[in-house]
Amino acid sequence: MASHKETAKQVVELIGGKANVVNAWHCFTRLRFNLHDNEKVKLNEIKQIKGVMGAQISGDQLQVIIGNTVAKVYSEVEKLVGSGSGSAAKAGGSEKKEKVISKLMDVISSVFTPIIPAIAGAGVLKGIVTLFVSLKWITKGSDTELVLQLISDSIFYFLPFLLASTTAKKFNVSQYLAIPLAGAYMYPTILDAAKAGADGLIFLGLPLPLVNYSASVIPIILSVWLLSYLVPIIDRFMPNVLKIVFTPALSFLIMIPIQLIAIGPLGHYLGLGLGNLVLWLFSFSPLIGGIFVGATRPIVILTGMHYGLFPILFQNFSQFGYDYLAPINFMSTTAVGATAIGVYLKSRNKNLKSVALSAGVSGIIGVTEPALYGVLVRLKKPLFTAMIAGGIAGGFVSVMGGKAYAFAMPSIISLPVYFGPEFIYVITGFFGSIILAIILTYVIGFDDEPNDTLKKSERSMKQQSAAKEKNVSISSIIKSPMAGAIVSLSEVPDDTFSQEIMGAGIAIQPKDNSIKSPVNGEIISIFPTKHAICLKSTDGIEILIHLGLDTVELNGKGFNILVEEGQKVEEGDLIGTMDIDYVQKAGYSILTPIIVTNSTSYKSILLRKSRGEIYFQEALLTISK
Incomplete structure (x- = not known):
């Protein structure tokens, strides 16, 4: 396993270096980046880094999936790129125009991700306090309960301050100018008057509505966003000698009245409207709403857009004192983990079983990426x-009215936040989700990966023993260098291969970018255009892997060779990648012939499989002298 420092170093190099980074942060399992130029990202190479589970660009945000050790990797990334932005790119993203939804998701993710640990921890604590009071382990109204409620509620009550800080970082404006905007929203005069139902204030002849902004989300985000445009305008006209004092003074004097008169009430009622809209949809059909949210959540997580629901969740807590989406997310998260456990129980591949079990347990406790990317x-x-x-x-x-009474990540660890009259239904759904997922894994099934667990020396001895018993020559087995669909050479639309001019073999229509060594041996030739690799096994078999057809015309674009001529390799080593999406979009076939170029030296070259799917390292050819 690569060190966290080495993983971070490789990631930063492959995203274009520090100079290409506008903003970097992380969530529970992913490194997240805004970059100046996404074209500089070598996505396929990032996926091959040890310690990286996957990578994708969603909207204008690069996400590198690390797993449970993401915080440690991020600490090393931060040393390389810094915690802020690489330059003052407005709105914290690429200079390219983004689609509105993608940009919105990027902002929400950037703003909420850094504070998730704090609010998740407080949410679990709040649930535990509620549970203890219900069980009468703590007396309701006692000083002990008051202090514990203070601890668990303070983060939610003063949420605008946390969001002011993270939003300022996202929009590249001073946190020390943004946080006072939250202070204006949370000023006791405003809050107390709003709670008392007092009439609004009049400021310079303009009405100033009184709203309770505690635990609010949208108002402060909108305010800091506007501040990020206002400060540069003031700076542009302010003499340098006066900036340190008068830029903040004018910013507050302009922004705070605007936010209290217009932005705050607008954001407040926008949040109410959004929450009420979702509530209406669920009131119309709790069953359909629950099925839709529960079924689509894995896809939403895969795209990294699950943080987009956070404003609705927090609005629900603020408006109703509970949230009805969190229990559904909990069911879906549990189903992901339980499905991985189902794979563990059904699979016969020892390596896959090991991965599935650890990923399944991780999913049950709330971290689904290992199960999603590693198994599902x-x-x-x-x-x-x-x-x-x-x-x-x-x-x-959803139909049974499950509720969460505090925010927490959806996992078994967060069960206390669901404690209430509907708790029995949440528990029933939790166990039902596990049982159903495991049963469906057996019923629907999956294509199990071949179990190749014998050591090379043991295989060799078994082959030699079998050969002696049958009094025949020892055969060599060529493994598949890629995963995909088997295609006969006779069907390859290129006479050089279909007529076996270069030798006998087989072709594969790949479904993965990776190319692995099919034998123990040596790299004897790499074409300058990187579209073909020649290897020689330890027992003299010469193998050509020709990546696609006519792909020499790409001049190396779409290919990445990770080995050098003369380099020793072992069976299963990653030797290169082919960006199959790029090659196909460029108008070329990705059909890959695998040829034994010294075929005439052997008595027979037999196909182990002539049709269907084939996996990495599955037996492909048997060669006998």
Whole structure:
């Protein structure tokens, strides 16, 4: 396993270096970046870094999936790129125009991600306090309960201050100018008057509505966003000698009245409207709403857009004192973890079982990326299994009125936040989601990966023993260098291959970018255009892997060779990648012939599989002298 420092170093190099980074942060499992130029990102190479589970660009945000050790990797990334932006790129993103929804998701993710640990911890504590009071372990109204409620409520009550800080970082404006805007929203005169139902104030002849902004989300985000435009305008006309005092003074004098008169009430009622709209949809059909949210959550997580629901969740807590989406998310998260456990129980591949078990446990406790990327997406069918199980369990808990009474990440660790009259239904849905996911994993099934667990020396001895018993020559096995669909050479639309001019073999239509060594041996040739690799096994078999057809015309674009001529390799080593999406968009076939170029030296070259799917390192050819 690569060190966190080495992982961070490679990631930063492959995203274009420090100079390309506008903003960097992390969530529970992902490094997240805003970059000046996404074209500089070597996405496929990032995916091959040890310690990286996957990578994608969603909207204008690069996400590198690390898993449970993301905080440690980020601490090393921060040393390389800094915690702020690489330059003053407005709105914290690429200079390219973004689609509104993608940009909105990027902002929400950037603003909420850094504060998730604090609000999740406080949410669990709030649930525990409620549980202890219900069980009469703590007397309601006692000093002990008061102090514990103070601890757990303070983060939510003063949420605008936290959001002012993270929003300022996102929009590249001083946090020390942004936080006072939250102070204006949370000023006791405003809050007390709003709670008392007092009439609004009049400021310079303009009405100033009184609103309770505690635990609010949208108003402070809008205010800091506007501040990020106002400060540069003031700076432009302010003499340098006066900036340190008068830029802040004018910023407050202009912004705070504007936010209290217009932005705050607008954001407040926008949040209410958004929350009421979702509530109306669920009131119309709790079953359909629950099924939809529960079934689609794995896809939403895969795209990194799950933080987009946070404003609605917090609005629900502020408006109703509870949230009805969190239990559905909990069901879906549980289904993802349980499906991975189902794969562990059903699979016969020891390596896959090991990955599935650890990923399943991780999913049950709330971190789903290892299960999603390491098991469900990898095997495909289990992803749909998890969506079905999550949808059914989500529909059930929605119909039964499941609620969360504090914010927490959806996991078994957060059970106390669901404690209330509907707790029994949340528990029932939790166990039902696990059972249903495991059963569906068996019913729907998946294409198990081959179990190749024998050591090389043991295989060699078994082959030699079998050969002696049958009095035949020892055969060599060529493994598949890629995953995909088998295609006969006779069907390859290139006479050089279809007529076996270069030798016998097989072709594969790949479904993955990776190319691995099919043998123990040596790299004997790499074409300058990187579209073809020649290897020689330790027992003399010469193998050509020709990446796509006519791809020499790409001049190396779309290909990344990770080895050098003369380099020793072992079976299964990653030797290169082919960006199959890029090659196909460029108008070329990705069909990859795999040829034994010294075929005439062997008695027979037999196909181990002539049709269907083949996986990495599955037996492809048997060669006998």
